[in-house]
Amino acid sequence: MDQSNESHEPVIVFEDVSIEFDEKQVLDRLSFTLPHGQTKVLFGVAGAGKTLVLKLALGLLRPDSGRIFVLGNEVTAMKEQDLFALRQRIGMVFQESALFDSLDVEDNVSFRLREERVPREEIDKRVTDALRFVELEHTLKLFPSELSGGMRRRVAIARAIITNPEVLLYDSPTAGLDPVTSTTIVELLVKQRDVYKTSALLVTHRLQDAFTMATHYFDYDKNKMLPVPHGWDWNSNTSFLVLKDGLKLFEGNASEIANSNNEYIREYLSL
Amino acid sequence: MQFSLTDIAKKNVLAVQEYSLLAWSSIANIFSSPRYIADTFQQADIIGVGSLPIVVLTGFFLGAVLALQSANSLARFGGLSFTGELVSLSMVREIGPVLTGLMVAGRSATGMASELGSMQVTEQIDAMRALGTDPSKKLVTPRVVSTVIMLVMLTVISDLVSMAGGAMVAVFMLRQDANQYWSTAWQSLGLGDVVMGLLKPFVFGYIISTIGCYYGLSARGGTQGVGRATTQAMVSASVIMVITDLFITQLLLNFFPFT
Numbered sequence: 001m002d003q004s005n006e007s008h009e010p011v012i013v014f015e016d017v018s019i020e021f022d023e024k025q026v027l028d029r030l031s032f033t034l035p036h037g038q039t040k041v042l043f044g045v046a047g048a049g050k051t052l053v054l055k056l057a058l059g060l061l062r063p064d065s066g067r068i069f070v071l072g073n074e075v076t077a078m079k080e081q082d083l084f085a086l087r088q089r090i091g092m093v094f095q096e097s098a099l100f101d102s103l104d105v106e107d108n109v110s111f112r113l114r115e116e117r118v119p120r121e122e123i124d125k126r127v128t129d130a131l132r133f134v135e136l137e138h139t140l141k142l143f144p145s146e147l148s149g150g151m152r153r154r155v156a157i158a159r160a161i162i163t164n165p166e167v168l169l170y171d172s173p174t175a176g177l178d179p180v181t182s183t184t185i186v187e188l189l190v191k192q193r194d195v196y197k198t199s200a201l202l203v204t205h206r207l208q209d210a211f212t213m214a215t216h217y218f219d220y221d222k223n224k225m226l227p228v229p230h231g232w233d234w235n236s237n238t239s240f241l242v243l244k245d246g247l248k249l250f251e252g253n254a255s256e257i258a259n260s261n262n263e264y265i266r267e268y269l270s271l
Numbered sequence: 272m273q274f275s276l277t278d279i280a281k282k283n284v285l286a287v288q289e290y291s292l293l294a295w296s297s298i299a300n301i302f303s304s305p306r307y308i309a310d311t312f313q314q315a316d317i318i319g320v321g322s323l324p325i326v327v328l329t330g331f332f333l334g335a336v337l338a339l340q341s342a343n344s345l346a347r348f349g350g351l352s353f354t355g356e357l358v359s360l361s362m363v364r365e366i367g368p369v370l371t372g373l374m375v376a377g378r379s380a381t382g383m384a385s386e387l388g389s390m391q392v393t394e395q396i397d398a399m400r401a402l403g404t405d406p407s408k409k410l411v412t413p414r415v416v417s418t419v420i421m422l423v424m425l426t427v428i429s430d431l432v433s434m435a436g437g438a439m440v441a442v443f444m445l446r447q448d449a450n451q452y453w454s455t456a457w458q459s460l461g462l463g464d465v466v467m468g469l470l471k472p473f474v475f476g477y478i479i480s481t482i483g484c485y486y487g488l489s490a491r492g493g494t495q496g497v498g499r500a501t502t503q504a505m506v507s508a509s510v511i512m513v514i515t516d517l518f519i520t521q522l523l524l525n526f527f528p529f530t
Contacts, residue, residue, distance in 0.1 A: 058401055081405070088403035098398035100390075112402045115305070159402075 008036045009072065011167045011199040012057055017066030018246075019052065026052055028246035029066065034167075037237065039193050039200040041210040043268065044243035050203040051095065053243075054169045057201065058092060059083040071166055088112065091160030091198075095171040097152040099144040099159070105131070106140040109159045116163075130158040134188060150181035157188055161198075168192065168200040174209050186212050187225040193237060194218040207269060214238040214254035242268070289489065293411060294481040300405075300412040310413040318379045318414075319421030325374050326425045327432050333370060334358055334433025338440040354447060355456035358437035359430075363464050367430040368471035369516055372479065375422055376508040380483035383414055384504035387487025388497035396488065406488070415480040422476035423469060430468065463527020471519055475512050482508040 012034035019027045026049045034040045042050045055061045056068055059075045068075045073086050099108050107114075109130055113123045131137040134154035144152055153173050160168060170189065174182040186209050192198050194217050204210055216225045217232075240257045242250040242265060250257060250265055257265065300306075341357045387410060390396050399406050434456055441447040483504045490500040 055397075060397055060400055084400075084403045084405055087401055090401070092398070092401040094394050094398055094401075096394060098394040100395055100398070101393070111404075115402070115404050 010034060010069070011036050011071060012201065013067075013069040014053070014056075015067040015069075017056065017063045017068060019049075019056070019061070019063045025246045027056075027063070027243075030243075030246075030248055031066075032241055032248065032251055034199055034201060036199055037193075037197045039189070039202055039213060039238045041213065041238060041240050042201060042203045042243065043205075043207075043210070043240060046205075048243040049246060050243060051171050054092065054171050054201060054203060057169060058087060058090060088116075088163065089166050091163070091165035091168040093153070093156045093160050093168070093170045093173050095173075095175060095203075097144070097156040099152055099155060101144050104141050104143050105136070105147070105155050108144070108155060109162055111159065112163050126162055127158075130162040131155075133161065133191075134158045135184075150177050150184065153177070153185055154188065157185070157192075161192060161196075164196070165198065168198050170200060170202045170204075172203050172205065174204060174206055182206065182209060183212070187218070189213060190216055190225050191218040195220055210238070210240065211254060211258075286489075290481070290485045293407065293485050293488070294477075296407045297411045297415040297481055297484070300408045301416065303408075305408065307409055307413050310409065311417050314413045315417035315421050317382075318375065318418050319424060322375050322378050322421070322425055323428070325378065326371055326429050329370060329374055330362075330367070330429035330432040331436040333366065334362060334436030335440045336436075337361060337366070337433070338437035339444070342441065342445050351445070351447065352451060353455060354441050354445070355434075355437065355452035355454070356459035359434050359456035360459055360464060362433045362437075363430050363460060363468040365516075365520070367433060368426050368468060368475060369513065371422060371426045371429045371472060372475035372512050373509055375418070375425065375476070376479045376483075376512065377505060379418060380479045380504045380508040381501045383480065383483030384487040384490070385497055385501045387484060388490030388500040391488055391490045392493055392496060411481075411484045411488075414484055415477060418480035419473055419476035422472040422479070426468065426472040461527070463523070466527060467520070467523045470523065471516065474515060474519060478512050478515060479508045482511065 010033045014030050014032050016029045016031055017027055018025065018029055026047075030049075030053070032040070042053060044050050052061065056063055057070055057075065059078065059080075063076060066076070070086065071089055075083065075086070078086065100111065103111070106127055110123045110127045113126060118126075127140070128137055131139070134157050136151060136154050136158065139147065139151065139155070144155070147155065157173070173189070174185050177185065189200070189202065190213055193200060193213070202210070202213070214237075215228055217228050218224075219226045239253050240250065241248065242257070244264060250260060250262060252260075258269070260266065260269075338354055338358050341361075342351055342354045345351050345353055345357065387396070390399075390410075396406050399409065437456070438449065438452050441452045442449045486500040486504040486507070490496045492499075
């Protein structure tokens with residue numbers, strides 16, 4: 001799964017993005033940048049606009065003002081028809097997985113490949129690879145309703161990564177899961193970040209998941225996630241963005257958020 | 272939350288705009304790739320073959336009861352021999368298309384609204400867009416094309432079966448001559464009747480499918496919202512279809528007046 005985007009320009013750029021619903025300002029002049037190869041974790045209480053950021057980046061929603069650039073394309077100026085081609089370069093994992101419930105796991109994961117008229121043999125191989133990545137290669141013929149919550153999330157990750165997207169958007173991939181399953185999911189995200197160098201926006205409520213991502217790396221030889229050894233710069237591949245009342249409250253790395261003096265952030269971290 | 276008249280008016284205008292865009296794109300998509308031929312055949316099977324039993328049953332018994340009722344009235348004027356003509360003209364020009372349309376609306380418009388509505392509230396439509404697939408091309412156009420084609424075919428079948436139902440009553444209950452029934456039924460049909468009988472299901476199919484898809488794709492609010500969308504799809508499709516029927520009939524009467 002090689003990355004085709006070799007440039008190091010920012011993958012996602014938000015410039016003064018504002019949007020309101022029912023006269024409530026959900027995002028107010030939000031600006032941030034996602035550098036190439038980095039994972040940016042979005043924090044905030046429910047309703048802070050975290051999922052909205054992902055949907056805006058995908059062009060599923062349009063902001064009231066401001067500009068959004070994804071992979072060098074100005075999403076806010078593109079027509080819906082043109083966005084479909086751009087979205088094929090982005091992977092999205094929805095909060096509730098959003099698997100097609102009338103299709104089995106194999107058809108869900110291969111959906112985009114079949115849309116692209118990829119030959120059957122190649123589809124089979126890539127579906128097997130993607131499902132092996134999430135360790136679910138035995139579930140090919142099962143339907144989403146026959147899977148557990150954690151398995152559905154992992155199938156959703158397999159569906160998102162099968163076309164080797166240049167950027168991944170994760171919407172609360174560990175929400176509502178037990179700690180063991182959550183750790184499995186986080187390990188997959190770390191693996192995708194470190195092995196395939198995929199840039200990502202991650203929405204989560206779970207601080208421990210975000211700090212695990214920041215303080216661990218994926219050892220390809222041992223095929224497992226390990227703590228970053230002493231002396232490594234563990235702030236380089238994961239950054240944090242905290243939203244509050246539609247505004248950007250904090251943006252920085254793990255060390256900075258852990259040492260922040262902001263009262264709201266201190267309270268958030270202590271929960 | 273309070274809504275002013277302006278808000279309600281805006282909401283309705285927006286709904287009409289969204290429906291118009293969906294209805295337009297469902298046609299425009301036919302002329303651009305990708306085209307989902309396999310999905311169209313699958314929908315044709317679900318809508319056409321799936322609706323066949325109810326269309327045949329209702330058509331047959333409606334034809335039979337129409338023959339029974341009309342024979343009773345015609346006998347008072349000594350016109351019992353016109354039973355076949357009355358049944359065929361009524362069914363082909365009016366009752367066949369409307370009855371079949373109502374049956375398909377009850378079965379397919381609701382099916383489309385509930386299926387697409389469920390996909391909408393569980394973010395499957397957003398997921399499809401996120402995967403780079405246009406739901407309008409993948410989900411709406413195959414349903415519209417297959418409904419239009421299958422409704423025309425189902426209407427023709429309904430017309431034939433209803434005449435057979437009428438024939439059963441005329442021959443076995445009213446002791447009429449079968450040849451006389453079928454010859455009057457056949458000879459009474461002119462070009463205008465056939466055009467009217469085929470154009471109506473064409474338009475009705477378009478109305479039923481676009482309304483079913485529109486309510487499905489605009490469903491909000493979980494399972495309750497899907498239920499609401501399903502009901503609204505059935506009611507709106509039926510009412511708009513019957514109202515449109517009046518205008519089509521009036522329009523076609525200008526081209527093919529009764530002779």
